[in-house]
Amino acid sequence: MIDFEPHYRRVEQLIYAWARAIDEDRVEDITTMVLDAGRYTVKSRFNHDRELPLAVIDCHNAAQLRDRILSMRKANVYQPHHYRHILSGIHISGQTGESLEVTHNFLIVRTMDLSGDMKIFATGQCHDHIVLTPDGAKFKERLFIFDSRVIETLMIIPL
Amino acid sequence: MIDFEPHYRRVEQLIYAWARAIDEDRVEDITTMVLDAGRYTVKSRFNHDRELPLAVIDCHNAAQLRDRILSMRKANVYQPHHYRHILSGIHISGQTGESLEVTHNFLIVRTMDLSGDMKIFATGQCHDHIVLTPDGAKFKERLFIFDSRVIETLMIIPL
Amino acid sequence: MIDFEPHYRRVEQLIYAWARAIDEDRVEDITTMVLDAGRYTVKSRFNHDRELPLAVIDCHNAAQLRDRILSMRKANVYQPHHYRHILSGIHISGQTGESLEVTHNFLIVRTMDLSGDMKIFATGQCHDHIVLTPDGAKFKERLFIFDSRVIETLMIIPL
Numbered sequence: 001m002i003d004f005e006p007h008y009r010r011v012e013q014l015i016y017a018w019a020r021a022i023d024e025d026r027v028e029d030i031t032t033m034v035l036d037a038g039r040y041t042v043k044s045r046f047n048h049d050r051e052l053p054l055a056v057i058d059c060h061n062a063a064q065l066r067d068r069i070l071s072m073r074k075a076n077v078y079q080p081h082h083y084r085h086i087l088s089g090i091h092i093s094g095q096t097g098e099s100l101e102v103t104h105n106f107l108i109v110r111t112m113d114l115s116g117d118m119k120i121f122a123t124g125q126c127h128d129h130i131v132l133t134p135d136g137a138k139f140k141e142r143l144f145i146f147d148s149r150v151i152e153t154l155m156i157i158p159l
Numbered sequence: 160m161i162d163f164e165p166h167y168r169r170v171e172q173l174i175y176a177w178a179r180a181i182d183e184d185r186v187e188d189i190t191t192m193v194l195d196a197g198r199y200t201v202k203s204r205f206n207h208d209r210e211l212p213l214a215v216i217d218c219h220n221a222a223q224l225r226d227r228i229l230s231m232r233k234a235n236v237y238q239p240h241h242y243r244h245i246l247s248g249i250h251i252s253g254q255t256g257e258s259l260e261v262t263h264n265f266l267i268v269r270t271m272d273l274s275g276d277m278k279i280f281a282t283g284q285c286h287d288h289i290v291l292t293p294d295g296a297k298f299k300e301r302l303f304i305f306d307s308r309v310i311e312t313l314m315i316i317p318l
Numbered sequence: 319m320i321d322f323e324p325h326y327r328r329v330e331q332l333i334y335a336w337a338r339a340i341d342e343d344r345v346e347d348i349t350t351m352v353l354d355a356g357r358y359t360v361k362s363r364f365n366h367d368r369e370l371p372l373a374v375i376d377c378h379n380a381a382q383l384r385d386r387i388l389s390m391r392k393a394n395v396y397q398p399h400h401y402r403h404i405l406s407g408i409h410i411s412g413q414t415g416e417s418l419e420v421t422h423n424f425l426i427v428r429t430m431d432l433s434g435d436m437k438i439f440a441t442g443q444c445h446d447h448i449v450l451t452p453d454g455a456k457f458k459e460r461l462f463i464f465d466s467r468v469i470e471t472l473m474i475i476p477l
Contacts, residue, residue, distance in 0.1 A: 008168070009323060009326070013409065016406075016407040016408075016409055019407055020409070023443065082465065084425065084442065084443075085406070085407065086247075086405075086407075086425045086441075087245075087407060088175075088246045088247060088406060089178055089179065089244065089246060090175075091172065091175055091176075091179070103179070105182065105245055107243065107266070107268060109425060109438060109441045109465070111441065111465040111466050113364075115468075116466040117468075118441060118465065118466050120277050120278075123243040123245075123268045123270070124243065125182065125183075125243075147241065147268070147270040147277065148270050149275045150275030164327060167327070245406075246404075247334075247404045247405045247406060248334040248338065248403065248404075248405060249334075250338070262338070264337070264341065264403060264404055266402065279427060279437075282404075282427045282429070283402065284341065284342075284402075306400065306402055306427070307434040308434045309433075309434030
């Protein structure tokens with residue numbers, strides 16, 4: 001049995017850093033946390049359980065993710081809002097080649113800037129593949145599986 | 160003062176494993192995480208504070224818990240739904256004999272499979288007695304104390 | 319780069335202890351977790367981002383905080399309720415002099431004692447300055463920044 005203990009803090013802090021970047025409206029920073037060839041996918045539990053391919057977001061590399069965020073900043077018109085990530089249950093379940101397999105649960109509360117309305121926007125489980133590079137820990141793959149089939153309106157800001 | 164530091168990871172991962180088993184619809188797996196003579200109780204804060212005995216679930220051993228889950232699978236008729244556990248504040252507060260006393264806060268979001276409706280199903284504090292056996296950490300006792308006196312409809316899936 | 323690893327557990331457990339004291343209705347205990355000259359502030363993200371000074375609570379020392387809690391116990395008339403803190407993402411970001419700079423996300427669910435109604439009362443980010451004294455870790459400064467501009471009715475119990 002492999003001892004993952006030495007990796008827990010780095011893995012945890014990488015996952016937290018991603019959440020902070022989004023919550024603090026520095027969304028661009030998440031693109032520095034994925035490998036150039038890294039993948040970022042957001043999919044419903046319903047589709048994931050049935051192995052249906054449709055995803056809400058599916059970026060095959062960091063450049064696509066940067067593009068998505070640029071579109072959020074420049075092209076999309078939407079009511080200003082922000083997220084708050086509450087994460088729990090970080091678990092390193094295994095290792096494939098050089099990447100650690102990690103899961104955790106997430107709950108994201110969305111607050112509308114103008115009205116102040118808060119609601120649970122998404123809950124679910126995230127499946128990560130994390131590589132410890134000389135430049136620090138990086139995501140090779142992030143798969144967010146959200147519990148509800150219903151995403152209110154369009155999802156603008158990445159999870 | 161006893162140093163609980165060496166036990167934190169195992170305690171934490173046991174608590175997380177229980178939550179994952181339920182969230183991932185492998186509820187049967189929780190029965191392998193309690194001692195044969197282990198106890199599992201779910202009670203309202205109102206009753207707990209007044210030392211009133213009534214509990215929503217009170218299994219006195221692993222066999223009773225297995226029975227409860229079998230009934231959920233075979234006998235109960237209910238609208239399909241699942242939980243998402245968000246846990247925080249894991250704290251080892253003491254040791255009685257061989258078992259560690261542990262508390263943490265929980266928040267459980269329930270999602271209805273068909274409508275996609277999400278709601279905060281329960282929040283509260285969990286009091287655990289955890290024993291480190293040669294087979295790994297196990298629960299000797301789990302007491303979930305939920306904050307609200309109101310549990311919507313029947314509680315089918317254990318917390 | 320400073321290695322904060324040795325401090326994580328003490329920092330985490332101090333933050334959790336504060337939350338437990340409030341959730342368990344031992345609010346007075348939080349005054350023992352701040353330095354005599356410690357500061358405790360609760361402010362909206364809206365005001366914080368614009369460097370506006372208005373805060374919902376702003377205690378400049380432990381005595382003021384004790385006073386605030388005494389007022390809650392003796393003078394305020396309000397519908398009985400309590401909180402449940404769900405915290406995540408604890409991150410030690412730096413050190414200034416003797417104090418560690420720490421951030422984390424919070425979600426607080428409020429339950430009304432009589433009706434059992436639960437709602438997300440506040441989410442946000444907390445900025446702490448924590449000092450490791452011979453008497454244990456203490457808060458030199460706590461700044462709770464809540465996401466929504468709207469706080470329902472009066473905030474009675476501190477966050």
